[in-house]
Amino acid sequence: MTDSVVLDPVDLEILRLLQNDARTTYRDLAAQVGVAPSTCLDRVNRLRRGGVILGHALRVDPARLGRGLQALLSVQVRPHRRELVGPFVERIRALPEARTVFHVTGPDDYLVQVAVRDMADLQRLVLDEFTSRREVARVETRLIFQQWECGPLLPPRDPHGAPSAYQGDENP
Amino acid sequence: MTDSVVLDPVDLEILRLLQNDARTTYRDLAAQVGVAPSTCLDRVNRLRRGGVILGHALRVDPARLGRGLQALLSVQVRPHRRELVGPFVERIRALPEARTVFHVTGPDDYLVQVAVRDMADLQRLVLDEFTSRREVARVETRLIFQQWECGPLLPPRDPHGAPSAYQGDENP
DNA sequence: ATTGAAAAGAGCAGCGA
């Protein structure tokens, strides 16, 4: 399914450091990991090509952009068939208010994280873009008080005490 | 509350481009926006100081790290008081499986996005880290089929046809 | 695969307009 990706401790440490600060230079990276800068570059490029690193995203403060209110909308799309949900997702993704769309199991089909200016804006969004649609059977709105990003994503530790290096799925 | 932040069309275009690829050089940025590279640097630094740009995040593929299964856990914490929820959030954030924690309105207090290896791993996580805790009154697990990040975050367009530049809250 | 050194390129400050 995925390309062969083998991550040794050097790769893991680089990933961990870059997730803490994606702008760390190869020089600093090299110093902290204990290899040459050119080796770091090589590793990072390999992680890129291997699809482990998908890209670099700018973290922006929604409040400073006039979107101080965020919410999660649980949406039921009926009937839940490809010809309906495909366009639904694309339409939602195109909304300037949308941040993330989750397709999930359970009674509600989608969870949509949105960032809006204020309550009036949220009301407008829900009414105009969700409940007014025929394929949208139900919308439940939960406001987001606060949101925390968690620590760097790392491979799970092997529960059986196997070597710490993680080996991805192979597909030669 | 926030510093004075005024965003003109140049700032907005820079933000839009950087959200697509945060590693775009000032030179390329300048070429696409139509100003001098030094101006781009100046603008970006201002956006940094103004708190609009919070930092740079590395986007990583969880599946390539052996965390091919993601889920959203709705968690009810009872009693929902500061002395309980503070430590709860910190404990959850420290879990290597946790990606994002939302504090939300509604019957469930928290939404926790987790990335695990497989179903057995998810079961272990729910049982050991959530339902076994006394302050956790209820956990509802929804699996994530798929997840989409949406377009760049931009200021809302003014509904009254005012100038397109967005002016943040002032506090001189 | 990793390295050090050298070349190419980008970041950054100062200055003049």
Place this chain on the structure above:
DNA sequence: TCGCTGCTCTTTTCAAT
């Protein structure tokens, strides 16, 4: 506020180990 010039640091390449 903008754009130019020049210096410094980073990134990237490459031959050798």
